[in-house]
Amino acid sequence: MPSGGCVRVLVADDQPGIRKRVCLTLATRLSLEACEEAANGAEAVEKARESQPDLVILDITMPVMNGLDAARQIRQFSPETPILILTMHKSKQLMEEAHKIGVHGYVVKAEAGQSLVTAVTAILRGQTFFPAEF
Amino acid sequence: MSMIKTPGATGAALAPRLAWGEFDPRGHVAQFYAEDDFLIDSASRFLGTALGAGDSALVVATPAHREGFARQLKLRGLDVASAVAQGRYVSLDAAETLSKLLQDGWPDAARFAELIGGWIKRVGNAAGTENSCVAVFGEMVALLWTAGKSEAAIRLEHLWNDLGKTHTFSLRCGYPIKEFNRSEHGEPFLKICDAHSGVIPGESYTARLSQEKRLRNITHLQQRAQALENEIEGRKRVEQALRQAHDELEKRVLERTAELRQKNLQIQKQAEVLESANQGLRQLSARLLHVQDEERRRIARDLHDTTGQTLALLSMNLSALETEAEKVSPVLAKAISENTEIANQVSGELRTMSYLLHPPLLDEMGLESALRWYVDGFARRSGIEVNLELAGDFGRLSRDLETAIFRVVQECLTNIHRHSGSPTATIRLYQAFGKATLEVEDEGKGIAPEKLPKLASSGVCGVGLRGMRERIKDFCGEFEIGSREKGTHIKVSVPLAVSAPESRLSSRADAMRAV
Numbered sequence: 001m002p003s004g005g006c007v008r009v010l011v012a013d014d015q016p017g018i019r020k021r022v023c024l025t026l027a028t029r030l031s032l033e034a035c036e037e038a039a040n041g042a043e044a045v046e047k048a049r050e051s052q053p054d055l056v057i058l059d060i061t062m063p064v065m066n067g068l069d070a071a072r073q074i075r076q077f078s079p080e081t082p083i084l085i086l087t088m089h090k091s092k093q094l095m096e097e098a099h100k101i102g103v104h105g106y107v108v109k110a111e112a113g114q115s116l117v118t119a120v121t122a123i124l125r126g127q128t129f130f131p132a133e134f
Numbered sequence: 135m136s137m138i139k140t141p142g143a144t145g146a147a148l149a150p151r152l153a154w155g156e157f158d159p160r161g162h163v164a165q166f167y168a169e170d171d172f173l174i175d176s177a178s179r180f181l182g183t184a185l186g187a188g189d190s191a192l193v194v195a196t197p198a199h200r201e202g203f204a205r206q207l208k209l210r211g212l213d214v215a216s217a218v219a220q221g222r223y224v225s226l227d228a229a230e231t232l233s234k235l236l237q238d239g240w241p242d243a244a245r246f247a248e249l250i251g252g253w254i255k256r257v258g259n260a261a262g263t264e265n266s267c268v269a270v271f272g273e274m275v276a277l278l279w280t281a282g283k284s285e286a287a288i289r290l291e292h293l294w295n296d297l298g299k300t301h302t303f304s305l306r307c308g309y310p311i312k313e314f315n316r317s318e319h320g321e322p323f324l325k326i327c328d329a330h331s332g333v334i335p336g337e338s339y340t341a342r343l344s345q346e347k348r349l350r351n352i353t354h355l356q357q358r359a360q361a362l363e364n365e366i367e368g369r370k371r372v373e374q375a376l377r378q379a380h381d382e383l384e385k386r387v388l389e390r391t392a393e394l395r396q397k398n399l400q401i402q403k404q405a406e407v408l409e410s411a412n413q414g415l416r417q418l419s420a421r422l423l424h425v426q427d428e429e430r431r432r433i434a435r436d437l438h439d440t441t442g443q444t445l446a447l448l449s450m451n452l453s454a455l456e457t458e459a460e461k462v463s464p465v466l467a468k469a470i471s472e473n474t475e476i477a478n479q480v481s482g483e484l485r486t487m488s489y490l491l492h493p494p495l496l497d498e499m500g501l502e503s504a505l506r507w508y509v510d511g512f513a514r515r516s517g518i519e520v521n522l523e524l525a526g527d528f529g530r531l532s533r534d535l536e537t538a539i540f541r542v543v544q545e546c547l548t549n550i551h552r553h554s555g556s557p558t559a560t561i562r563l564y565q566a567f568g569k570a571t572l573e574v575e576d577e578g579k580g581i582a583p584e585k586l587p588k589l590a591s592s593g594v595c596g597v598g599l600r601g602m603r604e605r606i607k608d609f610c611g612e613f614e615i616g617s618r619e620k621g622t623h624i625k626v627s628v629p630l631a632v633s634a635p636e637s638r639l640s641s642r643a644d645a646m647r648a649v
Contacts, residue, residue, distance in 0.1 A: 017447045093503040109446035110481040113453025
């Protein structure tokens with residue numbers, strides 16, 4: 001948990017509506033200092049390197065670079081930065097792959113209304129959030 | 135056995151004269167014979183008459199005849215030993231003497247004159263009388279004739295004639311009549327006769343003792359000759375007819391062969407046209423499968439990535455709205471919550487539809503993950519226990535090949551569920567010997583034996599099996615289907631070195647970019 005209680009989040013998703021909704025939801029429920037947006041994996045990696053956010057939220061299916069590859073690259077230059085996967089894929093295999101990369105959480109978009117804030121809160125407390133089963 | 139009993143009987147007008155004094159001292163007579171006994175008797179009279187008159191005799195004959203002459207002469211009371219000792223009777227081996235006369239198989243005039251002329255001179259001188267005549271019996275010409283060297287025989291006869299111009303001798307040539315047994319012998323036979331000053335017929339004529347009997351014999355011979363001519367003519371006609379029939383048959387065979395060749399060419403052309411059409415159908419089939427795959431992939435992506443995302447956004451918005459509504463109206467919040475549930479339900483249904491249209495993880499995570507996902511879902515839906523055996527280092531294949539293998543597994547499991555009645559299914563996927571190999575087995579009721587050959591030989595079969603076969607053929611792979619006492623077995627092998635058709639190529643990088 002960052003000091004001062006204000007959190008800087010980077011949200012990467014190729015759907016602008018999703019990015020805005022995520023930022024709005026987090027801003028409403030948490031004390032956000034900033035919510036930066038990226039439209040693809042490569043952009044997310046670049047912005048994560050520049051702004052060193054407290055949390056990176058990555059979609060998986062994105063143009064240019066997918067979210068899993070982006071997570072791998074971010075892990076290389078910032079091993080401690082928490083990463084949450086927010087994806088359409090309700091897949092055990094993908095979740096296991098994400099876990100291997102070292103992300104802290106995995107949320108399916110269809111269930112984000114119920115679990116996104118819970119997942120982000122848990123991760124910012126240093127915990128992980130993965131669905132028990134699909 | 136001799137048929138001539140008395141020397142005097144040969145003095146009749148039509149019979150040869152055997153009294154030595156009545157012979158032409160320079161005569162050159164051909165003596166034809168059928169039986170050796172006749173020749174020995176006849177020639178012995180000729181030789182014996184000369185020797186008996188104090189003249190000389192020279193024999194150039196076969197061993198059997200030389201022996202026969204000596205024996206017959208003794209029987210006639212001649213002192214052969216004395217004549218031999220005096221040098222008046224000389225008997226030479228015909229084959230040995232002939233070999234000394236031939237030059238490259240051809241009678242040599244100089245050798246002949248020297249050798250034979252020398253003998254005639256020596257034998258003649260041995261008689262010790264002036265104007266002595268030598269009786270000569272020869273069979274060297276007969277040996278040449280029997281050996282098939284008719285020209286050489288005639289040549290040798292002429293050499294004898296030439297020798298007669300410088301030496302005094304009376305020559306008798308023995309010819310076995312059986313060696314003149316073919317119609318083509320007629321012309322050389324006449325040449326041989328022409329080379330002689332006289333001809334003595336064989337014993338069938340000579341042995342007749344009266345003129346009337348000889349005339350009857352001639353008439354009989356004429357009758358036989360006529361019959362033979364007729365027979366020969368008949369045979370020639372038969373031969374001609376046979377030749378014509380043979381030619382006609384040959385002609386028909388050639389015509390039929392040409393027809394068959396023509397029909398064969400037509401069949402080959404038709405086969406080529408059919409093969410071309412078949413090739414076109416296969417290409418069309420492959421193209422249709424490809425288009426179907428691509429369309430399914432596109433629709434699945436649209437549903438999943440666009441409509442699904444919109445629904446997810448709707449769900450998130452409703453959740454946010456519900457949170458705000460809870461502050462002002464629990465009833466409103468409950469209504470919103472119900473709508474959120476509906477949105478989530480639609481989202482789930484959409485996802486299932488999308489996943490069935492195209493496996494979501496196939497492009498992103500590869501065949502292994504996609505198969506595990508599909509097999510898990512299939513096992514849950516069907517109640518069939520599926521054992522998936524994947525080689526640990528299977529790796530990634532081209533997008534189209536992974537899709538093809540996934541579809542084959544999908545089709546196999548669907549068939550097992552629908553038709554086999556099997557409680558279990560086993561899937562093996564591995565790489566070996568440059569090939570990716572897939573095996574699917576069940577423990578169901580198998581395929582009826584009468585249906586299996588058609589299924590195995592790509593003949594008439596279900597659309598599903600044909601589709602699987604076409605997919606695999608598109609990658610130059612092999613598709614095998616078998617049925618045991620319990621269960622069906624399908625094996626698919628695809629060479630890894632063969633690329634998919636160019637239009638279908640897609641790299642792993644392409645697939646991963648789409649994630």
